[in-house]
Each structure stands twice: as C-alpha cells, then as structure tokens.
Amino acid sequence: MKNLIQKYNIPGPRYTSYPTVPFWDKEGIAQQDWERTVKKSFDESNQVEGISLYIHLPFCESLCTFCACHKKITKRHEVEQPYMDTVLKEWDLYCDLLVERPKIREIHLGGGTPTFFSSKNLKKLINGIFKRADKFETFDFSYEGHPNHTSEEQLQTLYDLGSRRNSFGIQDYDPKVQKAIHRVQSFEQVKRVNDLSRKIGYESISHDLIFGLPFQTEESIRNTIKNTIELKPDRIAYYSYAHVPWIKGVGQRGFDENDLPKDNEKRYLYELGKQLFFDNGYIEVGMDHFALPTDSLHKAMESKKLHRNFMGYTAGKTELMIGLGMSSISDSWYAFAQNEKDVDVYTEKVNSGVIPIFRGHLLTEQDLIVRKHILNLMCNLETEWKIGLDVTIKNEIIERLQEMIDDGLLEVSDTKITVKEEGRMFVRNICMAFDLRLLENKPDTRVFSMTI
Numbered sequence: 001m002k003n004l005i006q007k008y009n010i011p012g013p014r015y016t017s018y019p020t021v022p023f024w025d026k027e028g029i030a031q032q033d034w035e036r037t038v039k040k041s042f043d044e045s046n047q048v049e050g051i052s053l054y055i056h057l058p059f060c061e062s063l064c065t066f067c068a069c070h071k072k073i074t075k076r077h078e079v080e081q082p083y084m085d086t087v088l089k090e091w092d093l094y095c096d097l098l099v100e101r102p103k104i105r106e107i108h109l110g111g112g113t114p115t116f117f118s119s120k121n122l123k124k125l126i127n128g129i130f131k132r133a134d135k136f137e138t139f140d141f142s143y144e145g146h147p148n149h150t151s152e153e154q155l156q157t158l159y160d161l162g163s164r165r166n167s168f169g170i171q172d173y174d175p176k177v178q179k180a181i182h183r184v185q186s187f188e189q190v191k192r193v194n195d196l197s198r199k200i201g202y203e204s205i206s207h208d209l210i211f212g213l214p215f216q217t218e219e220s221i222r223n224t225i226k227n228t229i230e231l232k233p234d235r236i237a238y239y240s241y242a243h244v245p246w247i248k249g250v251g252q253r254g255f256d257e258n259d260l261p262k263d264n265e266k267r268y269l270y271e272l273g274k275q276l277f278f279d280n281g282y283i284e285v286g287m288d289h290f291a292l293p294t295d296s297l298h299k300a301m302e303s304k305k306l307h308r309n310f311m312g313y314t315a316g317k318t319e320l321m322i323g324l325g326m327s328s329i330s331d332s333w334y335a336f337a338q339n340e341k342d343v344d345v346y347t348e349k350v351n352s353g354v355i356p357i358f359r360g361h362l363l364t365e366q367d368l369i370v371r372k373h374i375l376n377l378m379c380n381l382e383t384e385w386k387i388g389l390d391v392t393i394k395n396e397i398i399e400r401l402q403e404m405i406d407d408g409l410l411e412v413s414d415t416k417i418t419v420k421e422e423g424r425m426f427v428r429n430i431c432m433a434f435d436l437r438l439l440e441n442k443p444d445t446r447v448f449s450m451t452i
C-alpha cells in the first residue's frame, strides 16, 4: 500500500465539478448564455425536483491559517446589513429572470462563517428569499457554524426557519495543532453547540475534521476522534488538508511545510481515522465523508441517489443550483458560473442590475458525458459504458487505467467500471483518466492539491 500511495499521490482535482474550474473556457461564458441555460434548466426541473440555493456568507472574526475558503476577516458587524441587502437584490435578479416562483428543495448557508450574522439578520435573509419562492415538498436547509461563534438564539432561529441540519468546523482538538492553525476551541465549546442542537431538535449534525494539519500525530488524531465520537455527530467530514499556499498565500502561514505530516504519515492518519469511524458504527460515503446508517447521506448512497456539487456530497440532487453572494459558484447542469470574488465589485454589479458572474463554462456534449461518468465514480464508485463515449476515447481511457487495474484498484468489464475497496482512496486518480480537459491542457503551474 505504501508504494501505491507514493505512486499515485500526485496533484489532482477534487471533482466538485467537471470540467474543473481551472479548465473552464478561457473565454468565459456570455451573460446571455448563462441566463439561457439557467432558464432552460429551471423550466425542465422546478416543478419536478425544485432548485437548490447556496448562499455564501464570507465574514469571519478571526483568520484560521489553514483555511482555503473565500472569506473576509472583520470584527465589524456593520457589514452584515449591506451584504445581505445585496444578496437579496441578486436573488431578485434571478427571480425576475425565472418568472415562475421557484420551489426550493435545498438551501445551504456556507462561508466564511454564516453564524457571524445575527439571528435578526439571518431571519431577514431567509424570509427575504421566501418572499419570492416556495418550499418544495421535501425541504432541506443546512448551514455551517463556528463553535466559538454560535449562540443558542442563532441555533433556535435557524431551526424555526426550517433548518434541521447543521455542521461545525472542529478540525482538531490538540492544543499544539490548534495554536499552529490559529484556531483555538475547546471540547466544551463544541459540546455546547452540539448539545444545544440536539436539545432544539436538529436531526443531523456534522463535524468537520482535517487530517494532515501541522504537528498532528497518531496520538493527537486518536484523541480528536475520541472526542468526536463522544458527541456522536450524524456525519463526519474527514478532509485531507489541502495545502495550497500558492493560491492562499496570505492565509496559509503560521507553520512551515516541515511541520506537516509527510505523505505516508498523512495517509496513515486517514487510515487510522477511517478504522476508528468504522469501529464506532460510521460508514464511508463517497470520498472524505462518514455517516451513521440513520443519516440521509448514507441512505442516499444506498439508493444510489448521492450527488456531488461545489458544496461536496449531498442527498438532494437538483439540476439547477443557484449560488448567491460573492465568489459563489452556480450550476445549471449545462453551464457553470462563478460570482465576482471581490465584495465591492460584486456589490457594484448587483446594484447595476446585472447577475454578477465573472467567469463560467458552457458544457459541450462531450463535457456532459464525461461529467456523468465522473459523478458516477465519485458518488457510486462505478460507472457504465453505455453513457455514450466514442469507442476510441473509451479505449484510451482503459489504456490510462491499465496500471491501476494491474494494481488491483478497479475492475473493468464490457459494461462497466467498478472501483474496488482497495481503490477507494485513489478515486480521484481514476477520474483523472476520464478528464479529457486535463489531458488536453496539462497546467503549466501547480493548481491542484495532492490526490492522497
């Protein structure tokens, strides 16, 4: 296994989309193409399955030095009101375009730190969204909370607004690791928000942990997982630390490359975590995620309904996902588009009445086919050849997979490809064999984190 890890630990995408963002069309997407595909996908799907909304709330009070998300650090809470007004204006722009009232199946508040916002403002935001929309028959509303900055009032307000699912950033409980990543939070602080969520009635609580952080050891991970298991979250995200200082130069400081666990040590931390989760009744779902059998994510996997999008894995697939807020990415199935990353530029565009995208990609017929294969592999660990690839391309893919087939990571038959249990941790490498965009345009500079 050690040799396989060394062999396959290369820079590669996490496939929250296909094509992946660095391979979107350099020309971008024309505003009218974006709007046309949103409308098309809305007309096809609103009545049948509803739409999803992702709302990016970027503010955090303090910078965690490992963080790779789009965030803005400030303690000035005056930023909440104008930002929320802009998000609601952006929502109006979409509603004007769609004409019919959207039916919302999923809302996710991501960040940054959504619980940076006061209860009053969170209420205004969600009520503002529903002034122009209805709930779909099944409605799932979730949000990310920072354990140090989430009050009982916020938990209750979000519950009253319909949320039954939340996730908390834990990362690691070890004091030395916490100091290095500038994220000090005690077990008691986490226990407080976890217990309050249970008391209020949340049905699914998720904890985010990361392996591969500076100064982590076998002992520190065992302890972090012991604390986690004690609180019995319904889901656990066990992320591989993405060290991307060339993108997040300003943020990823405070520790040195030498402080990070080496490749094999890092993989061992993953294996250890996985075993401890299994021992405690969790089941692995897709990549990076573990869930109790009672959780909807696990049920979605069992019924092959798991989906993957920019937020990671979800149990509620919709053809249209609209991302609101600075830097949010939207997916109309036929195209992707990302909002302006600078909050001032984002605000200016919205105020001038324009859906504030700055780049995107219109999928070709071939992109759509490859996208289905990659989604199947990432979600179900198998895909069928009947999803129409040209025979030459199919044979080239098998050729690229040959070494991994010889290494016992997957099986290929006339009808399908199946990733074996031994190959699960290499699923990103397997998807790379399908990634025609990556193969056509190998990037000149480093753009992806390591696959393992």
Ligand SMILES: C[S@@+](CC[C@H](N)C(=O)[O-])C[C@H]1O[C@@H](n2cnc3c(N)ncnc32)[C@H](O)[C@@H]1O
Pocket (backbone or CB within 6 Å): 060, 066, 067, 068, 069, 110, 111, 112, 113, 114, 144, 145, 146, 147, 168, 169, 170, 171, 208, 209, 210, 239, 240, 241, 242, 243, 244
């Ligand atoms: C956008 S953060 C929101 C959570 C909230 N702000 C908090 O910190 O509690 C979502 C999660 O992304 C994960 N994350 C952020 N940067 C990462 C990185 N460089 N590598 C792996 N995971 C990362 C963390 O586990 C974090 O909890």
Ligand code: SF4
Pocket (backbone or CB within 6 Å): 059, 060, 062, 063, 064, 067, 068, 069, 071, 111, 112, 113, 146, 169
């Ligand atoms: S981990 Fe969460 S709180 Fe920390 S900087 Fe990133 S988004 Fe903000």
